[in-house]
Amino acid sequence: MRYFNNMKKSLLFILAAVVLMCATGCIEDSFSESPNDLLAFSADTVAFDTVLTLQGTATKQFIVYNRGSKQVRISSIKVAGVSSGKFYLNVDGVKGKEFKDIELRGNDSLFVFVEGYFDEAGKNEPQEISDRIEFVTNGVTQHVTLYAWGQDAVRLRGDTLWTDYHMTADKPYVIYDTLVVAPKANLTVDPGATLLFHSGGALKVYGTMTAIGTQEKHITLRGDRLDHVVGEIGFDIMSGQWGGVAFGVGSYANHWEFVDMRGSEFGVQISSDNPDRQTLYMLNCMLHNSAGSLLTEWNAGVTAYGTEFSDCADGVINLMGGKTNFAQCTFTNYYLFKNVTEPLLNVYNIDGDYLPIRSNINNCILYGMCSDINAGDLTGTDIYLRNCLIKADGTDDDNFINIVWAGDAKFYTVRDDKLFDYRLQPESDAIARGDRSLCPAKARYDRYGVDRLATDSPDLGAYAFN
Numbered sequence: 339m340r341y342f343n344n345m346k347k348s349l350l351f352i353l354a355a356v357v358l359m360c361a362t363g364c365i366e367d368s369f370s371e372s373p374n375d376l377l378a379f380s381a382d383t384v385a386f387d388t389v390l391t392l393q394g395t396a397t398k399q400f401i402v403y404n405r406g407s408k409q410v411r412i413s414s415i416k417v418a419g420v421s422s423g424k425f426y427l428n429v430d431g432v433k434g435k436e437f438k439d440i441e442l443r444g445n446d447s448l449f450v451f452v453e454g455y456f457d458e459a460g461k462n463e464p465q466e467i468s469d470r471i472e473f474v475t476n477g478v479t480q481h482v483t484l485y486a487w488g489q490d491a492v493r494l495r496g497d498t499l500w501t502d503y504h505m506t507a508d509k510p511y512v513i514y515d516t517l518v519v520a521p522k523a524n525l526t527v528d529p530g531a532t533l534l535f536h537s538g539g540a541l542k543v544y545g546t547m548t549a550i551g552t553q554e555k556h557i558t559l560r561g562d563r564l565d566h567v568v569g570e571i572g573f574d575i576m577s578g579q580w581g582g583v584a585f586g587v588g589s590y591a592n593h594w595e596f597v598d599m600r601g602s603e604f605g606v607q608i609s610s611d612n613p614d615r616q617t618l619y620m621l622n623c624m625l626h627n628s629a630g631s632l633l634t635e636w637n638a639g640v641t642a643y644g645t646e647f648s649d650c651a652d653g654v655i656n657l658m659g660g661k662t663n664f665a666q667c668t669f670t671n672y673y674l675f676k677n678v679t680e681p682l683l684n685v686y687n688i689d690g691d692y693l694p695i696r697s698n699i700n701n702c703i704l705y706g707m708c709s710d711i712n713a714g715d716l717t718g719t720d721i722y723l724r725n726c727l728i729k730a731d732g733t734d735d736d737n738f739i740n741i742v743w744a745g746d747a748k749f750y751t752v753r754d755d756k757l758f759d760y761r762l763q764p765e766s767d768a769i770a771r772g773d774r775s776l777c778p779a780k781a782r783y784d785r786y787g788v789d790r791l792a793t794d795s796p797d798l799g800a801y802a803f804n
Contacts, residue, residue: 369441389488424454425454452471541559542586602628635656649758727799760799774794
């Protein structure tokens with residue numbers, strides 16, 4: 339019996355070897371020298387969009403295919419070098435400037451990775467940079483186009499502004515580490531200016547910041563990653579890319595209009611020892627997408643009109659003492675990267691552990707995937723919500739006045755599609771539910787220029803229905 343088992347094993351081994359030899363013999367090892375057997379590419383253009391000069395690009399990739407049955411020998415792969423940009427290659431895991439005699443088997447493929455680095459152009463406007471990767475196979479040259487826009491920038495590395503400083507819209511500002519505005523110094527930011535914060539970058543203001551944009555020229559505060567996370571999804575959608583903005587004790591009369599701030603770690607934080615002096619005034623701004631909260635104040639004076647506070651991992655607004663006024667604002671949370679448990683509005687003087695809060699919240703919307711407010715009973719406080727839409731059900735009292743209870747804001751936002759648009763659909767319960775007398779004159783027009791007071795009753799929230 340042992341003899342027959344050994345014979346069976348030997349026969350199986352021989353059979354497997356024959357099958358392997360046949361399979362190996364089926365692979366075409368000969369090289370094609372025909373100019374008709376060329377390469378195919380997964381993309382004919384590799385585009386980098388806008389890239390900051392003196393700063394490396396993200397890595398892009400594409401695939402090179404040999405569709406034929408025979409091997410081909412790619413005699414050369416290199417960047418042509420016809421532009422001022424510097425592009426670097428990695429072919430199947432090997433870095434280099436030029437690759438020679440790359441063998442590619444029939445019906446096989448290889449990956450090519452591309453990075454770029456661009457010198458300053460000495461121009462304010464983005465400069466077009468175009469080059470190509472050349473592939474020479476069987477005497478025939480093929481190419482993949484490389485395309486980018488190089489943008490010069492002003493770089494600030496851990497600077498302290500001891501005297502007044504003026505930021506223009508000519509070039510973006512890239513901020514590394516923390517930019518500090520010292521006491522008695524004023525940072526002025528022009529309409530259309532862009533502040534790009536590198537990872538870990540932040541802005542701390544002990545003096546004054548005046549950032550007044552316009553409807554046509556917003557001021558932008560965001561991370562410095564201008565590329566895409568994946569596919570067509572840009573880094574704009576990612577929170578926690580940079581620190582945030584902190585206003586320290588002794589900083590007053592800060593003024594923001596049409597400021598779009600997004601992608602931060604902790605949003606805007608405000609500390610003060612005098613709530614009767616206004617620390618920050620905001621008009622038609624947008625604070626969006628924070629890995630913490632969007633606005634946290636300690637005993638400060640804050641006014642916000644027509645401003646959108648949207649999407650964060652923690653509570654949207656934290657009030658810890660102070661004097662705050664919100665009118666025609668939208669507080670909402672459809673944060674993408676976490677199941678949010680904190681409410682939209684946190685008030686921290688109910689149990690007496692914090693300084694008193696004086697807050698008026700008028701013609702606003704509090705609506706999102708989380709609860710509205712951490713305190714269900716505001717009796718005896720100086721916190722008043724008037725003509726607001728609230729997702730929760732309830733009844734009016736001395737602190738909740740003319741409330742649209744259990745309302746549906748019906749934003750255009752579709753979280754699963756990564757669409758975050760907090761304007762109102764025609765069926766919104768926020769339309770024509772405001773009190774005209776509670777709409778400040780400065781908030782008459784929203785961020786899109788729509789007149790809130792074109793009707794007898796203004797719409798609630800940061801955006802008038804149009």
